[in-house]
Amino acid sequence: MKIGKIGERALINEIAALVAKTADKQVIGIGDDAALTPVSADCWLATSKDMLIEGIHFLLPEITAKDLGYKSLAVNLSDLAAMGAKPRHAYVALALPPETEHEFVLAFYQGMLELAERFNVTICGGDLVASPGPMVISVTVQGEVPKTCALLRRGASAGDIVCTTGPLGASAAGLLLLTHKIQCSQAVRTAALQAHYRPWPRVEEAMWLAQTGMVTSAIDLSDGLLKDILEVLEQNKCGVLLEAEKIPIHPAAVKVAASLAKPAWELALNGGEDYELLCTVKAAHFAELARAYEARFAQPLYALGRLTAEREIRMITKEGKWEKIEFTGFKHF
Amino acid sequence: MKIGKIGERALINEIAALVAKTADKQVIGIGDDAALTPVSADCWLATSKDMLIEGIHFLLPEITAKDLGYKSLAVNLSDLAAMGAKPRHAYVALALPPETEHEFVLAFYQGMLELAERFNVTICGGDLVASPGPMVISVTVQGEVPKTCALLRRGASAGDIVCTTGPLGASAAGLLLLTHKIQCSQAVRTAALQAHYRPWPRVEEAMWLAQTGMVTSAIDLSDGLLKDILEVLEQNKCGVLLEAEKIPIHPAAVKVAASLAKPAWELALNGGEDYELLCTVKAAHFAELARAYEARFAQPLYALGRLTAEREIRMITKEGKWEKIEFTGFKHF
Numbered sequence: 001m002k003i004g005k006i007g008e009r010a011l012i013n014e015i016a017a018l019v020a021k022t023a024d025k026q027v028i029g030i031g032d033d034a035a036l037t038p039v040s041a042d043c044w045l046a047t048s049k050d051m052l053i054e055g056i057h058f059l060l061p062e063i064t065a066k067d068l069g070y071k072s073l074a075v076n077l078s079d080l081a082a083m084g085a086k087p088r089h090a091y092v093a094l095a096l097p098p099e100t101e102h103e104f105v106l107a108f109y110q111g112m113l114e115l116a117e118r119f120n121v122t123i124c125g126g127d128l129v130a131s132p133g134p135m136v137i138s139v140t141v142q143g144e145v146p147k148t149c150a151l152l153r154r155g156a157s158a159g160d161i162v163c164t165t166g167p168l169g170a171s172a173a174g175l176l177l178l179t180h181k182i183q184c185s186q187a188v189r190t191a192a193l194q195a196h197y198r199p200w201p202r203v204e205e206a207m208w209l210a211q212t213g214m215v216t217s218a219i220d221l222s223d224g225l226l227k228d229i230l231e232v233l234e235q236n237k238c239g240v241l242l243e244a245e246k247i248p249i250h251p252a253a254v255k256v257a258a259s260l261a262k263p264a265w266e267l268a269l270n271g272g273e274d275y276e277l278l279c280t281v282k283a284a285h286f287a288e289l290a291r292a293y294e295a296r297f298a299q300p301l302y303a304l305g306r307l308t309a310e311r312e313i314r315m316i317t318k319e320g321k322w323e324k325i326e327f328t329g330f331k332h333f
Numbered sequence: 334m335k336i337g338k339i340g341e342r343a344l345i346n347e348i349a350a351l352v353a354k355t356a357d358k359q360v361i362g363i364g365d366d367a368a369l370t371p372v373s374a375d376c377w378l379a380t381s382k383d384m385l386i387e388g389i390h391f392l393l394p395e396i397t398a399k400d401l402g403y404k405s406l407a408v409n410l411s412d413l414a415a416m417g418a419k420p421r422h423a424y425v426a427l428a429l430p431p432e433t434e435h436e437f438v439l440a441f442y443q444g445m446l447e448l449a450e451r452f453n454v455t456i457c458g459g460d461l462v463a464s465p466g467p468m469v470i471s472v473t474v475q476g477e478v479p480k481t482c483a484l485l486r487r488g489a490s491a492g493d494i495v496c497t498t499g500p501l502g503a504s505a506a507g508l509l510l511l512t513h514k515i516q517c518s519q520a521v522r523t524a525a526l527q528a529h530y531r532p533w534p535r536v537e538e539a540m541w542l543a544q545t546g547m548v549t550s551a552i553d554l555s556d557g558l559l560k561d562i563l564e565v566l567e568q569n570k571c572g573v574l575l576e577a578e579k580i581p582i583h584p585a586a587v588k589v590a591a592s593l594a595k596p597a598w599e600l601a602l603n604g605g606e607d608y609e610l611l612c613t614v615k616a617a618h619f620a621e622l623a624r625a626y627e628a629r630f631a632q633p634l635y636a637l638g639r640l641t642a643e644r645e646i647r648m649i650t651k652e653g654k655w656e657k658i659e660f661t662g663f664k665h666f
Contacts, residue, residue, distance in 0.1 A: 003438060004431035008461060011435055018442050024455040027422070035457035037422050037475070039372040047457065049473055051426040055465045089360070089370050093384040093471050098337035102344055105336060109351050122357040124368035124380065128341060128348075132388045133466025138426050140382055140473040142370070 031235065032153050033082035033220055036145070043144045048079035054134035062178055065104045067197040068137070069111030075222065076141040077119060077201035078275040082220040084151040084210025085143030087121045087203060093138040095131035119203055149210040151279070154235040156217035158309040160280040162240060163290075164302050165202045168225060169253025169264060170195030172271025182259050192252040199275035205297060206277050214289045218279040224272035226313065226325065232280070239312040242305035269325075280307060364568065365486050366415035366553055369478070376477045381412035387467035395511055398437040400530040401470070402444030408555065409474040410452060410534035411608040415553040417484040417543025418476035420454045420536060426471040428464035452536055482543040484551035484612070487568040491642040493549050493613040495573060496623075497635050498535045501558060502586025502597065503528030505604025515592050525585040532608035538630060539610050547622045551612040557605035559646065559658065565613070572645040575638035602658075613640060 003011055016030040023029055028036040034048035052072055054060055063071070073090060080087050092112070096105065109123070116123055121141070145151075174196025176182060177189055202220075209215050217236060221228050225247075229240055249268045257264035281289055286303060293301040308314075315323050336344055349363040356362055361369040367381035385405055387393055396404070406423060413420050425445070429438065442456070449456055454474070478484075507529025509515060510522060535553075542548050550569060552561050558580075562573055582601045590597035614622055619636060626634040641647075648656050 001435050002431065003429055003433050003435045004463075006435045011438060012461065014435070014439060015442055018439065018446065019456045022446055022450050022455065023457075024421075024453075027455050027457050029455065029457040030459075032458075035422070035424065037455075037457060039378060039477075045372060045378070045475075047422070047424060047473070047475070049424045049426050049458065049460055049471070051428055051460045051462050051469070051471060053428050053462055053464055053466075053469075056463055089357075089368070089380070091368065091380060091382045091473060093382050095384055095386050095469060096336055098335065100336050102334050102336045102339045102347070105344060106347060106351065109348055113351065113355055117355050120357075122355065122360050122362065122370075123352045124356075124360050124362040124370060125365075125382065126363075127382055127384045127471075128345065129384050129386055130337075130389055131386055131467075131469075133386075134464075136384070136386075136428060136464075136469045136471075138382070138384060138460075138469075138471035140380070140424060142378075142380070144372075 028152065033079040034085065036083065036150055043146055044150055046080055046083045046085035046143045046145055047140065048076055049138065049140040050076050050079065052137040054136070060135065063197060065107035066111030069108035070115050070198055072137045072139050073112045073115045074199050074201050075275065076139045077115070077203055078199070078220040078222065080141055080143040081201050081203045081206035081277060082151060082218050083145055084149050084206050084218070085145035086207055087119050087141055087143040089124045089142045090116060090121050091124055091140040092126035094126070095129050095136035097131050097135060100135070145210065151206065151210050151215055151218035153217055153219050153232050156232060156236045156238070156280040156307055158238045158307050159283055160216050160307045161283050161286040161303050162229070162278065162280055162305045162307060164221070164248065164276050164278050164304060165205050166276040167248040167250040168221065168274045168276065169267035169271050170250035171199060171273040172267040173250070173253040173256035176256055176260065180260065182256060184255055184259060188252045188255045192256060195250065195252065196273065199273065201275055202277045208296060209279060212289060214281050214285040216280045216282060218277055221274040221276045221278050222272065224270045225278065226269050228278060229313070232278070233311065236307070237311065239308045239310045239314070240305055241308050242315045244315050244317045246302070246304045248302040248304070361485065366412040367418065369416065369483055376479055377483055379413050379416045379418035379476045379478055380473065381409055382471065382473040383409050383412065385470040387469070392511070393468065396530060398440035399444030402441035403448050403531055405470045405472050406445045406448045407532050407534050408608065409472045410448070410536055411532070411553040411555065413474055413476040414534050414536045414539035414610060415484060415551050416478055417482050417539050417551070418478035419540055420452045420474055420476040422457045422475040423449060423454050424457055424473040425459035427459070428462050428469035430464050430468060433468070478543065484539065484543050484548055486550055486552050486565050489550035489565060489569045489571070489613040489640055491571045491640050492616055493640045494616050494619040494636050495562070495611065495613055495638045495640060497554065497581065497609050497611050497637060498538050499609040500581040500583040501554065501607045501609065502600035502604050503583035504532060504606035505600040506583070506586040506589035509589055509593065513593065515589060517588055517592055521585045521588045525589060528583065528585065529606065532606065534608055535610045541629060542612060545622060547614050547618040549613045549615060551610055554607040554609045554611050555605065557603045558611065559602050561611060562646070565611070566644065569640070570644065572641045572643045572647070573638055574641050575648045577648050577650045579635070579637045581635040581637070
């Protein structure tokens with residue numbers, strides 16, 4: 001069967017089953033944002049690897065070389081954040097059409113270095129090859145996290161509060177601005193494109209959350225809230241009840257959605273590429289954690305619902321209307 | 334300037350200069366087969382990352398999915414071998430055209446697992462994305478090597494003996510069999526295609542050589558002896574005098590070259606993809622090391638020349654004729 005038909009989830013499950021046969025039992029591998037391997041007595045080495053393809057994950061020349069370098073590292077650091085890990089090293093493999101300008105390649109690295117410097121990440125190596133087709137970027141990042149602190153997708157249970165580190169939908173709004181003719185203010189355009197091209201990985205927030213010991217599971221929001229939360233629900237065998245009016249929607253997403261006569265929550269729920277952290281916290285701890293988080297980061301930890309024993313995704317609106325919802329987020333195949 | 338014009342070496346040097354500004358001084362980064370990062374008191378973490386592109390590095394359907402999986406891991410393990418490192422973990426990112434059969438993907442992993450099991454490598458994760466163009470494979474491997482043992486490209490000096498772990502040219506002969514109509518025996522065909530599709534990374538030999546403390550530099554032979562040795566010469570500011578009749582040429586390369594009326598040493602010197610280890614040893618240690626190596630592995634450590642203070646590549650033939658030679662090996666751009 002063609003992979004386009006079998007789908008990403010089923011294919012990953014088949015690969016995971018094959019690979020599990022020979023896996024080192026000490027490794028936490030496929031099924032999280034990064035793999036955790038034991039390299040020292042106290043710390044996990046967290047490793048993540050994302051591949052970006054021209055025409056699928058980015059469009060040239062719409063995105064500048066600098067933004068592309070920045071974003072290629074940012075999406076990988078976001079995976080480390082989802083594990084609570086401190087980033088350490090990055091490795092970059094590029095497949096480049098031979099007609100690529102060498103200034104483009106240097107600007108790509110400059111954009112990446114801007115972010116690398118911010119988080120003390122060393123770019124240690126990689127590979128440069130010729131591409132007969134699209135540009136391909138593969139970044140591998142390594143970080144470390146104390147064994148007592150690592151965040152995983154599993155560990156949550158019904159009753160836990162679901163929360164996120166920031167408002168959603170702005171990156172999807174940015175993508176809509178690139179692909180549709182939309183009238184909006186310069187401020188909205190700037191905010192949406194910034195979110196799309198320069199997502200800020202929640203590394204510091206995640207490390208802080210991890211060391212509180214109060215977070216029961218975590219994932220980064222890359223494919224869209226609904227698709228990503230499904231991963232958490234599957235691993236923890238539970239469902240979720242989202243409160244529509246509590247879902248933080250980015251003001252730029254509200255404006256762009258309005259001008260397309262779309263409901264703004266569609267961008268927040270299915271848009272993707274938010275690179276906020278989604279995590280769960282025991283209900284008894286949430287108020288204390290949210291207070292401390294806000295004191296530390298001067299921004300709220302947004303509660304947007306709670307996990308349920310019923311294995312469904314449901315949303316309750318302000319008017320008290322309940323809806324069972326389906327995700328329409330990014331599909332890899 | 335287009336990267337096709339500026340060339341791989343100049344581009345890597347520019348990137349290395351950019352990246353060096355923010356590099357952790359404890360990291361041994363760009364310029365070796367793998368990067369070495371400190372993760373524990375006694376050991377380096379060695380990380381390498383190679384990207385393979387359909388149409389450039391492999392041809393479909395010529396190569397089977399199983400062989401492709403095997404080879405994708407083998408070329409990465411060979412990079413770890415060049416550092417003397419013991420392989421531990423692998424991460425696999427695949428960009429797949431949506432019409433790829435899912436059996437192809439599973440067979441790819443089966444081929445990879447064959448080799449992974451042999452060296453106790455755990456496949457820990459990766460990424461699956463859709464490709465609008467060619468298939469792209471990016472593998473990252475991690476290994477570990479005691480800080481006292483790591484092999485680097487630098488460390489050699491004039492007078493050191495240059496040696497390799499096996500005969501050369503068979504993989505290039507295999508590629509010629511795929512791209513030319515050549516008459517040869519089934520035994521030659523099998524040996525050449527085996528070398529091309531199923532290279533054996535010299536992991537055990539490299540770890541053994543590393544712990545002797547007698548190896549002054551090492552590199553794996555991926556792009557061809559002449560191109561790869563240039564890396565060693567540049568880093569050690571020296572030249573080399575090769576002895577033509579001592580260069581071990583694989584019998585399959587001799588046969589295939591003969592049927593094309595080519596000199597066999599061309600395949601051995603410029604063919605590439607041998608994945609043997611090339612290393613240097615102090616002249617005073619070589620005889621002892623070669624004896625111990627042969628006793629341990631039941632195969633010779635082939636001496637093929639020595640490093641010189643004159644910064645040239647020269648070859649001396651059986652007849653005592655000296656030649657200055659130029660490499661024509663694989664160019665990445």
